[in-house]
Amino acid sequence: xxxxxxxxxxxxxxxxxxxxxxxxxxxxxxxxxxxxxxxxxxxxxxxxxxxxxxxxxxxxxxxxxxxxxxxxxxxxxxxxxxxxxxxxxxxxxxxxxxxxxxxxxxxxxxxxxxxxxxxxxxxxxxxxxxxxxxxxxxxxxxxxxxxxxxxxxxxxxxxxxxxxxxxxxxxxxxxxxxxxxxxxxxxxxxxxxxxxxxxxxxxxxxxxxxxxxxxxxxxxxxxxxxxxxxxxxxxxxxxxxxxxxxxxxxxxxxxxxxxxxxxxxxxxxxxxxxxxxxxxxxxxxxxxxxxxxxxxxxxxxxxxxxxxxxxxxxxxxxxxxxxxxxxxxxxxx
Amino acid sequence: xxxxxxxxxxxxxxxxxxxxxxxxxxxxxxxxxxxxxxxxxxxxxxxxxxxxxxxxxxxxxxxxxxxxxxxxxxxxxxxxxxxxxxxxxxxxxxxxxxxxxxxxxxxxxxxxxxxxxxxxxxxxxxxxxxxxxxxxxxxxxxxxxxxxxxxxxxxxxxxxxxxxxxxxxxxxxxxxxxxxxxxxxxxxxxxxxxxxxxxxxxxxxxxxxxxxxxxxxxxxxxxxxxxxxxxxxxxxxxxxxxxxxxxxxxxxxxxxxxxxxxxxxxxxxxxxxxxxxxxxxxxxxxxxxxxxxxxxxxxxxxxxxxxxxxxxxxxxxxxxxxxxxxxxxxxxxxxxxxxxxxxxxxxxxxxxxxxxxxxxxxxxxxxxxxxxxxxxxxxxxxxxxxxxxxxxxxxxxxxxxxxxxxxxxxxxxxxxxxxxxxxxxxxxxxxxxxxxxxxxxxxxxxxxxxxxxxxxxxxxxxxxxxxxxxxxxxxxxxxxxxxxxxxxxxxxxxxxxxxxxxxxxxxxxxxxxxxxxxxxxxxxxxxxxxxxxxxxxxx
Numbered sequence: 001x002x003x004x005x006x007x008x009x010x011x012x013x014x015x016x017x018x019x020x021x022x023x024x025x026x027x028x029x030x031x032x033x034x035x036x037x038x039x040x041x042x043x044x045x046x047x048x049x050x051x052x053x054x055x056x057x058x059x060x061x062x063x064x065x066x067x068x069x070x071x072x073x074x075x076x077x078x079x080x081x082x083x084x085x086x087x088x089x090x091x092x093x094x095x096x097x098x099x100x101x102x103x104x105x106x107x108x109x110x111x112x113x114x115x116x117x118x119x120x121x122x123x124x125x126x127x128x129x130x131x132x133x134x135x136x137x138x139x140x141x142x143x144x145x146x147x148x149x150x151x152x153x154x155x156x157x158x159x160x161x162x163x164x165x166x167x168x169x170x171x172x173x174x175x176x177x178x179x180x181x182x183x184x185x186x187x188x189x190x191x192x193x194x195x196x197x198x199x200x201x202x203x204x205x206x207x208x209x210x211x212x213x214x215x216x217x218x219x220x221x222x223x224x225x226x227x228x229x230x231x232x233x234x235x236x237x238x239x240x241x242x243x244x245x246x247x248x249x250x251x252x253x254x255x256x257x258x259x260x261x262x263x264x265x266x267x268x269x270x271x272x273x274x275x276x277x278x279x280x281x282x283x284x285x286x287x288x289x290x291x292x293x294x295x296x297x298x299x300x301x302x303x304x305x306x307x308x309x310x311x312x313x314x315x316x317x318x319x320x321x322x323x324x325x326x327x328x329x330x331x332x333x
Numbered sequence: 334x335x336x337x338x339x340x341x342x343x344x345x346x347x348x349x350x351x352x353x354x355x356x357x358x359x360x361x362x363x364x365x366x367x368x369x370x371x372x373x374x375x376x377x378x379x380x381x382x383x384x385x386x387x388x389x390x391x392x393x394x395x396x397x398x399x400x401x402x403x404x405x406x407x408x409x410x411x412x413x414x415x416x417x418x419x420x421x422x423x424x425x426x427x428x429x430x431x432x433x434x435x436x437x438x439x440x441x442x443x444x445x446x447x448x449x450x451x452x453x454x455x456x457x458x459x460x461x462x463x464x465x466x467x468x469x470x471x472x473x474x475x476x477x478x479x480x481x482x483x484x485x486x487x488x489x490x491x492x493x494x495x496x497x498x499x500x501x502x503x504x505x506x507x508x509x510x511x512x513x514x515x516x517x518x519x520x521x522x523x524x525x526x527x528x529x530x531x532x533x534x535x536x537x538x539x540x541x542x543x544x545x546x547x548x549x550x551x552x553x554x555x556x557x558x559x560x561x562x563x564x565x566x567x568x569x570x571x572x573x574x575x576x577x578x579x580x581x582x583x584x585x586x587x588x589x590x591x592x593x594x595x596x597x598x599x600x601x602x603x604x605x606x607x608x609x610x611x612x613x614x615x616x617x618x619x620x621x622x623x624x625x626x627x628x629x630x631x632x633x634x635x636x637x638x639x640x641x642x643x644x645x646x647x648x649x650x651x652x653x654x655x656x657x658x659x660x661x662x663x664x665x666x667x668x669x670x671x672x673x674x675x676x677x678x679x680x681x682x683x684x685x686x687x688x689x690x691x692x693x694x695x696x697x698x699x700x701x702x703x704x705x706x707x708x709x710x711x712x713x714x715x716x717x718x719x720x721x722x723x724x725x726x727x728x729x730x731x732x733x734x735x736x737x738x739x740x741x742x743x744x745x746x747x748x749x750x751x752x753x754x755x756x757x758x759x760x761x762x763x764x765x766x767x768x769x770x771x772x773x774x775x776x777x778x779x780x781x782x783x784x785x786x787x788x789x790x791x792x793x794x795x796x797x798x799x800x801x802x803x804x805x806x807x808x809x810x811x812x813x814x815x816x817x818x819x820x821x822x823x824x825x826x827x828x829x830x831x832x833x834x835x836x837x838x839x840x841x842x843x844x845x846x847x848x849x850x851x852x853x854x855x856x857x858x859x860x861x862x863x864x865x866x867x868x869x870x871x872x
Contacts, residue, residue, distance in 0.1 A: 005476060049426070056419040059635075062671055062742075064504040064512060066770045069744030071697045071708050074715060075751070081770070082744040096508070102433075103508040107766055109436035111349060116806065118347035120442065120799045122766035128433060132508075199432040201353040201447050202456065204478040206469075207430050273469055278509055281427030286420045287510035292744065295701040298674045303417060307636050308383065309643040310542050312651055315622050318543075319552050326553035328578045328621060 003194060006208035010216055017262035021255035030258045031238060032247045038265035045272025050280050061299040064287040084293045093289055097282060100136075103129040128192070135185035138178040139214075141165060142221075145176070149239035171226070179222055186214050210276060213267045220260040230254030338368040340787050343831055347795070351445045358453060359460070359480055363489040365392055368788035371495060371781065373397075374535035379528060381539040382637070386528025392491065397484075403527045404482050408465055410526045414519050415466065421519050424511045425462045428455060434503035434513070439774050440496050443792035451503035451513040454493050458520050461486065491529050494520040498778035498793065499632070499664075500737035505770055517779075522634040530633060534780035537629045541641050545624040546591035552578075552621035558594045559619070562604045569862070571854035574611035576619055579652065583618035584689065586649045589660025589706075590627040592818030593839075599821045601860040602661060602839030609710065609841065612719070612850045613690055617658070623648035626665040627818060631672075632780040639676045642668060645703075646677045656686040657703040661839050663736035663778060663817035666705060670743045674701045691716040705739075706841060707748040707816060714755045720849040723758050725859070728866040729812040730759040731843070732804045734797065734824075735772035736817035746770070749816050749840050756847035761808040767800035775815075777823035790823065791830050798831035805832055812836045814843060 020030035067078025079088045080095065095101040108125035111118060145162055148154045166174035190211045193203045224230050234250035235257055241248040271277070283289065291297075316323065316330055323330050354361050370392055379387035390398045400406070415422050434451040436442060441449040448454060456478070463470030463479035470479030480486065499514035524530065537547035544551055550558065556578055567573045577583065587610070593603040610617055623644040630637035649657055659669060674680065683702035686695040693712045698704045713719050733753055739745040746769050753760050767773050776793025783790075804810040813824055813835055824837040846859045858864055 053419055053423055053426075056416055056422050058419045059417060060672055060675055062420065062512070062515065064501055064510055064741055065744035066505050066741070067744060068746045069697070071695075071745070071748060072693070072712055072715070075711070075747045078744070096510075100508055102506055102510065103431075105506055105771075106433050107437075107506075109442055111347075111351075111442070117344070117802075118799065119803075120796055122764070128431060132431075196432070197353045198351075198435050198447060198450065199430075201358065202430045202432060202435075202450065202452050204430065205476050206478060273467075275427060275429045278427040278429050281423050282509050284419065284423055285427075285510040286423075287504055287512045287515075294670050294674065295698040295703070296696070298678045298700050301675050304676065305636060305639070307640045307643070309640055309647075312622050312644075312647060315543075315545065319621075322551055322553045323579075323621070326556045326578075328552050328556060329580065 002203060002205045003208050006205045006212055009205075009209060010212040013213075013263060013266055014216060014259065017259040018255070020262055021258035027253075027258065028249055030262050031249055031253070032242065034265045035242060035261055036247075038269040042268040042271055045269075046277075046280060049272050049277055050284070053281070053284055057302045058286050058290070059301040059303065061290050061292075061294050062286055063290045063292045065292055069292070082292050084291060084296065086291065089289060089291055093283065096288055100129055100133055103132060127188070131185050131188040131192075134181045135189060138182040138185065141178045142176075142182065145178075149236050150243045152236075152240060173225060179218065179225075182218050183215070183222075186211055186218065190215070206275060210267070210270075210274065213263060213270070217260065217263045217267060220256060220263060224254070224256040224260055228254065228256040230257040338788070340368065340791065340830075343791075346443075346788070346791060349443060349445045353447050358447060358456075359475070361448075362485060363448075363492045365492065367393070369786060370492065370789070371531035371533050371783045371786045374528070374530035374532050378532075378535040378539035379530075382535070382542055384528065384530075384535070384633075384637075385526055388528065390528075392488075397488070397529065399484075399487070399527045399529070403487070406526050407482060407487070407523050410523045411462065411466070414522065415462075418515075418519065420512070420515045423509075424455065424516055425459050425466075427509055428452060428459070428511055430456075431508065433506050433508065434511075437503050437506050438513075439498075439500070439502070439776060439796045440793050443776075443795040448489070448493050449496060451497075454497060455511070455513055455516045457486070457489055457493055458516060487524075487527075487529070490520055491524055494524065495531055495781065496789065496793075498737070498774045498776070498781055500774035500778060501741040502737065502771065502774065505741065518631075518635070521632065525634050525637075531780065531783070533783035534629050534632045537780075538633055538637060538641065541625050541629065545620075545622045545644060546594075547625055547627060547629055548591045548595055550591060550594060550624065555594060555619070555621045555624055558600075559603070559607070562600055562607060565860070565862075566604055566608060569856060569858055569860060570608070570850055572608075572611070572850055572852060574607045576607055576610075578619050578621055580618040581652050583616055583652060584655050585615060585617040586623070586652060586654040586657045587617050587619055587660070588623055588626045588645055588657060590662040590665055590818035591625050592627070592662075592822055593660060594624075596822070597861070598825070598836075598838055598842065599818055601842040601845075602821065604860050605839065605841035605843075605845035606660060606706065608845045608848060608850065612848060613713070615689065618652060618654070620648045620652070626659050626662045626669075628665060628668045629780055631664055631668050635672075638668060638672065642673055642676055645669075645673065646680055649680070650682050655684045656698075657683070658686075658706055658709055659703055660706050661816035661818065661841060663738040663819055665738075666745065667738035667742035669701065669703055673703070688712055690718050705745060705748065707745060707752060710841070710844060711748040711751040714752060721756055721844075721847045722849050723756050723847050725846050725856070725865055726757040726843055727759070729757060729843075730761065730808055730810045731757045731812045731814050732761050732763055732801060732810045733768070733840075734763075734775070734801075734813055734815045734820060735769055736815060736820055737772060737774050737778055739816060740770055740772050744770075745816075749814075752840050752844055753814055756844050759808075761804045761810055763800040763804050767796070773797040773800065775817070775820050775823050776827065778819055782819055782823050787826070791827065794823070794827040795831065798827050801828070801835060802832045805835055810835065812838055814838050814840050816840050
């Protein structure tokens with residue numbers, strides 16, 4: 001049901017895109033107005049969300065410590081997973097953001113009947129890590145590759161990336177590795193959501209929708225590159241027009257392009273109001289981005305509240321006689 | 334009170350069904366099965382603390398007697414906390430439901446109940462957040478994973494936020510560091526706004542507020558309990574140690590959980606402190622006012638935790654000590670490490686802790702001026718300041734349980750191990766994925782160590798117990814060492830249930846048994862009055 005809903009939503013979007021692609025009068029809307037709107041919603045929404053997070057303070061320093069603390073000089077501190085310096089935090093965050101360090105720890109718990117009763121075991125489980133890593137890196141490389149449409153001359157770094165990505169040199173135009181990886185990875189991420197019962201149980205339409213969107217974007221891109229070819233010179237003209245805020249609409253681009261760019265636009269517009277904001281959130285997560293020096297440097301809570309306390313004087317007033325009897329010193333005789 | 338429920342046999346409890354229910358989780362009502370939940374907070378305790386909605390109530394009743402307009406109270410409470418805690422806001426927004434946390438929770442592993450997966454436990458509150466605080470939830474409702482707040486939802490919160498021990502294990506595996514402990518803490522704060530706590534938390538909190546400790550020991554009782562430990566120490570070692578109480582001008586204030594003052598094996602750990610400090614000639618004092626290291630306020634609300642924590646610095650200041658040493662306790666150290674200084678600092682009336690024996694300066698505590706007994710002791714051992722005879726522990730095959738909070742809210746991992754290795758000849762680690770930062774909760778942390786929820790405690794402790802069983806079978810381990818008073822209170826029952834034959838001890842008890850004190854008589858028993866290996870008559 002949840003899967004179906006998201007699937008139908010994406011199908012509907014594809015139909016809308018197809019309509020836009022085949023009605024030439026709508027090309028200006030689909031090729032220029034919607035991408036601008038989407039881009040504005042993405043940037044505006046992203047900033048709005050991050051600012052909203054940032055407006056809430058971090059009252060306590062609560063890093064999750066995942067290794068030995070700094071204490072006695074001869075005890076080896078884990079300087080990355082229990083960092084007491086800014087550098088340690090930077091490395092820790094880089095490991096999370098670039099290599100998904102925490103996901104790499106993943107294990108799979110299994111309960112089996114052993115000789116002497118039940119046995120729990122925790123096997124290695126790296127597939128989710130691998131799938132996510134392939135997906136995110138491929139996505140990033142594909143986005144960088146797309147800079148070729150927005151920049152003239154094409155930066156050398158982008159050209160290098162392209163040639164590495166296409167190094168297999170199969171077919172013409174050459175197949176990009178990342179195109180294959182992203183499709184495989186997204187398919188894997190989708191399949192585990194419908195096959196693993198626990199993951200299926202927790203999944204919401206909002207978990208399937210982005211996966212279907214990504215799939216259709218990747219597929220429309222691949223179709224455009226290999227099967228329903230579009231006029232690349234015209235596409236670049238349009239892209240540079242958009243980037244320089246002097247939009248032009250060349251004729252004869254080819255319908256697949258409009259489908260592709262519409263789906264991309266929807267994803268961008270949807271991004272800030274969805275879980276995809278984990279891209280921004282990961283940088284701001286207090287359990288990972290804080291220095292674990294709680295006992296060395298005092299952390300300030302901007303709203304540190306006044307609270308009612310039970311003072312020693314009140315305590316002694318209640319127990320003075322009992323304290324004196326037990327030989328415990330008191331303030332007031 | 335309902336009649337006592339029978340605890341199922343271990344074989345029955347270990348039959349865990351991991352099948353997901355046929356109905357969606359939003360349509361699966363919460364069940365209150367006797368033996369799996371704690372009693373509700375008592376009227377008198379909430380009155381003592383001035384907390385909202387004091388009344389007698391029972392979770393087993395249909396009517397929980399929450400005040401008129403409670404929905405508004407909760408939603409306003411959420412809004413307030415969203416504006417006060419970036420953690421809460423981000424954790425509500427960015428979860429992608431990847432499921433990496435799912436099978437990391439001891440309660441999920443041992444119940445198979447999907448709402449015990451940290452992701453879904455958070456979703457219980459996230460769904461309400463979406464409905465009232467996000468546009469997509471407002472317009473798309475259930476399609477966006479949003480739902481209305483009603484009484485069933487509130488009961489579900491109460492059930493599952495008191496099935497989370499705030500152990501942070503899920504947070505280690507989450508790619509964004511989403512910490513279910515943080516969500517549970519806020520969830521419990523919200524529940525407390527309408528008077529929904531559990532008795533095993535609000536009772537100790539009220540005790541601690543008025544009398545200084547969770548057990549409610551009055552000053553003369555504390556002195557009396559310690560006096561009888563002093564007598565026992567004299568019987569065993571021939572040495573009369575001489576603790577002082579509320580003494581002004583002492584160099585060090587010692588604060589430990591009150592669980593160490595009553596009942597075995599807590600008292601043996603406490604005897605260990607007394608012997609160690611006496612042997613060193615340490616200039617220290619106990620306090621009957623700041624007589625609690627732990628902080629069940631932390632399981633109620635951050636404000637309540639702050640109200641209880643106040644006593645420690647206040648007493649250190651009144652007595653004029655130089656610094657503070659804290660005893661073996663779990664959540665106590667999360668609070669002391671990550672909260673105390675922020676609440677009640679700066680502790681500029683204290684000095685940076687320096688061991689009077691070794692001269693080591695504890696730079697790692699230069700702001701809070703409070704060090705852990707294991708840090709203090711490991712330093713002594715490294716400098717060869719203690720005369721130790723580990724053969725006295727030769728009858729023991731020891732393993733060590735990392736308590737959740739010192740491991741994931743502090744990182745105190747190697748200090749206790751250094752001590753154990755110096756005082757025991759037989760030490761074996763449990764499997765890698767169950768120790769150190771990946772340690773499993775004992776199953777009774779965060780105030781869930783009651784007796785009416787015994788079945789749930791035995792479930793929650795199953796992953797920990799199963800790892801102990803592994804070393805019990807492989808190496809013949811017969812002693813589970815730890816540095817936590819809740820562990821010492823809960824593990825004996827857990828071990829009897831899952832792994833009969835495994836005892837429970839504090840690390841300082843092991844140390845005190847091996848400690849050769851100056852002028853002591855030939856010891857024939859350990860601190861439990863059990864014959865020492867090779868010394869007793871019935872070997």
